[in-house]
Amino acid sequence: xxxxxxxxxxxxxxxxxxxxxxxxxxxxxxxxxxxxxxxxxxxxxxxxxxxxxxxxxxxxxxxxxxxxxxxxxxxxxxxxxxxxxxxxxxxxxxxxxxxxxxxxxxxxxxxxxxxxxxxxxxxxxxxxxxxxxxxxxxxxxxxxxxxxxxxxxxxxxxxxxxxxxxxxxxxxxxxxxxxxxxxxxxxxxxxxxxxxxxxxxxxxxxxxxxxxxxxxxxxxxxxxxxxxxxxxxxxxxxxxxxxxxxxxxxxxxxxxxxxxxxxxxxx
Ligand SMILES: C[S@@+](CC[C@H](N)C(=O)[O-])C[C@H]1O[C@@H](n2cnc3c(N)ncnc32)[C@H](O)[C@@H]1O
Numbered sequence: 011x012x013x014x015x016x017x018x019x020x021x022x023x024x025x026x027x028x029x030x031x032x033x034x035x036x037x038x039x040x041x042x043x044x045x046x047x048x049x050x051x052x053x054x055x056x057x058x059x060x061x062x063x064x065x066x067x068x069x070x071x072x073x074x075x076x077x078x079x080x081x082x083x084x085x086x087x088x089x090x091x092x093x094x095x096x097x098x099x100x101x102x103x104x105x106x107x108x109x110x111x112x113x114x115x116x117x118x119x120x121x122x123x124x125x126x127x128x129x130x131x132x133x134x135x136x137x138x139x140x141x142x143x144x145x146x147x148x149x150x151x152x153x154x155x156x157x158x159x160x161x162x163x164x165x166x167x168x169x170x171x172x173x174x175x176x177x178x179x180x181x182x183x184x185x186x187x188x189x190x191x192x193x194x195x196x197x198x199x200x201x202x203x204x205x206x207x208x209x210x211x212x213x214x215x216x217x218x219x220x221x222x223x224x225x226x227x228x229x230x231x232x233x234x235x236x237x238x239x240x241x242x243x244x245x246x247x248x249x250x251x252x253x254x255x256x257x258x259x260x261x262x263x264x265x266x267x268x269x270x271x272x273x274x275x276x277x
Pocket of ligand 1: 013015025026029051052053054055056057058074075076077080102103104105119120121122125
């Protein structure tokens with residue numbers, strides 16, 4: 011599978027920083043009753059799984075990913091943090107899940123749809139394993155929502171390199187704005203999308219580090235070699251773009267990004 015972020019140790023650490031920094035924002039309102047059957051697809055290294063369990067103790071959780079290495083890391087992290095919880099890890103493609111129709115009460119997917127060439131068919135595959143009345147929650151970003159001070163055409167061009175590489179790999183880094191129509195077209199009911207904005211300035215030092223530097227700039231910077239190889243930028247422009255993104259973390263800089271959380275029901 012072509013996957014724009016890759017599976018390096020550094021990317022695993024970035025996913026952890028991202029999940030920990032944004033947990034209160036992205037997991038607000040997501041709590042499943044003890045005993046309910048919950049499926050997390052695209053669990054990666056378990057960065058969101060630990061936050062799911064923190065808010066929903068006692069669920070019967072199945073965590074699925076296509077990457078065996080990520081699943082091994084997820085198993086180590088999650089069982090160390092929550093040894094008493096009922097969690098099963100399974101290597102599978104979310105389009106072909108090895109579970110019967112209606113097997114789960116709730117499905118959760120964070121930062122997964124953005125990497126799939128046909129998110130609508132993925133959503134339909136997830137609907138199959140939900141019981142009628144069960145809920146799907148998806149969390150996605152939208153790189154079109156990134157704006158910052160000081161503004162910089164070089165910084166915007168660097169972000170655009172990531173958007174274009176992700177598109178070339180079949181994904182959509184601006185999928186947040188499409189969640190409502192996608193879920194509706196995939197046959198879900200009661201679709202409810204909430205934008206969740208991250209705003210960073212010097213009075214929020216935890217977000218300057220945890221979000222602007224370690225989540226967002228780290229994600230863009232990681233595609234530099236691929237962007238150069240694809241001829242999307244030059245070494246000078248790339249260096250300026252990343253430097254100008256870092257410039258937004260100075261005392262007089264600001265940064266804004268919006269995530270979208272969608273909740274929908276299987277009719
Ligand atoms: C950006 S990571 C997000 C991981 C985790 N949800 C998080 O927020 O930290 C996307 C994950 O989706 C997984 N993935 C991509 N396509 C998949 C598929 N068809 N079936 C299952 N997992 C998939 C990737 O292997 C990767 O671990």
